[in-house]
Amino acid sequence: MAVFVCAGCEGELSVPVSRVALPAHAHGEGGDRFLPPVLQPGSYAVDPEPSGPPFRSWSGIGAREAAARGVYAPVPALSFAPPGRILLAPGDTRGTVLIPERCDGCCASDGRLGPNLACARCGREVGTRIDDCHHWQAVWFEPDAVRELPVEGPTRPAGDGWSVPGLPPVEPQGWWSAQWRAAVGTTLADLLAASGGEPLDLPEGLLTETFGHTLAGVLPCGTPARRVALAGPGLVPPIPPAAPVSPVASPDIALVPRHPWTGAVWQPSDGSVPVPLDAEVWTYLAFPQPASPTRLPEGVERDDPLPLRPHRLFTPDRWLLLHRLARLPTVREPWLRAIYDRLAADGPF
Known part of the structure; x- marks a missing residue:
């Protein structure tokens, strides 16, 4: 400590x-x-990274100086504070x-x-x-x-730190979690870079509900598509030595957790390309909470309202998506720069 x-x-x-x-x-x-x-x-x-004032506008910096500071696409302003x-x-x-x-x-x-x-x-x-x-x-x-x-102080909780509680995507007030919007926005940048500009195949459910709308607006459709799946600690049980090899093919791109203490990215062992995601968000996606087993006795009626649900589609944090995308060297490739420019100009979401 x-x-x-x-x-x-x-x-x-x-x-x-x-x-x-x-x-x-x-x-x-x-x-x-x-x-x-x-x-x-x-x-x-x-x-x-540098953050906070003083800031300088992109027009006063230039692409070469910005690239030397790790920014590879135009941004409204760049921090010149010490990192x-x-x-x-x-x-x-x-x-x-x-x-x-x-x-x-x-x-x-x-x-x-x-x-x-x-x-x-x-x-x-x-x-x-x-x-x-x-x-x-x-x-x-x-x-x-x-x-x-x-200073001396209490040690960290027991365990290796990978196991964290899952964070629900919807807050009790009925709107999408701001933490989810931030996590998905940041991860979308890495997912777009890993796609190579090719179609992506996401599993149905919450993963498609939160990532799919944006990806469908900027990536082509059709086949063949690169398959995206979750991977991480505890997600797939170990196969006994005598068991046959699983017929399920490894995904091309694996959404994996980022360690909440160190920021290290969990590395898949099957050769898939890892794309990091906030550990609490990843845990909820990988291990969704089961419905409550509570049942009311026969004849008992309740008028409690159902949990509130968002009234609109999920939208990632646009600013964080662009912030991360501008700092990936891959954004200099024409296909990804075109996506960046489209998103920066208030594109599909």
Whole structure:
């Protein structure tokens, strides 16, 4: 575990926290409403890419300089902040005060004016708190303003970390989960790159409901198609040595979980191309929750309403899809660049 301290006076700025992988929805949005913290209490993540102000427009950067910074297709603006910003849940911070004149936004702060948190001991700018409507609540410490100190603390839960609870795709209020929209949007970029521009064959059900609409709008139809299937730990039981080889062919592309602690991508052993997906979303797809076995006694009637359901088709987070796609070198291939340009111009969804 670690605590973060001010790089100027070494005042403590956080409780002890354990590192986890940067979640797919760290930079996502969730509609005109208030969202919970992006991270669970007691954890932190590091963004390997530059994020936050200052920004420079694409016209002022140029394709060559952008490619040197890992961006291969036009984007509205590119961050020129140092990489390595540190993400925490707001409740895990200590010893900070707000800078009121930088608390912009609609209902609270959205971080557009730069760091709005200062060290309470010395006044040094240390990070940005974001808690505006339609934003996930977060605190981002600047990498050059804080230092990480190791501390003793409780170990991680038992196990290898791959087993996580599945996240339902629909929230109790009846709308699609913002975390699902972010995870699917990010994974769609890698799935498009893995397709090679050829048709994809997805299994029927929730996977097609969440991925299929966008793919059908940008990829050709017909056969032969590359087969997509889920793969990952615990999904397929081991075959006894004496058992015959399964007649089911391996998929061409495997949707696999990304490790929630390290961000490592689970690697299939059958030669299929792995495409990573948020572990909680993958778990729900791989191991859907069974219907409740509860049955009312004969003669008992209830008028409880049925669970709410979304009133529209699932749409992935467009911004995160384009963000990831622009950072894949494959997007420079003409067929994928055409898809990127179409999506960027408000294409099929």
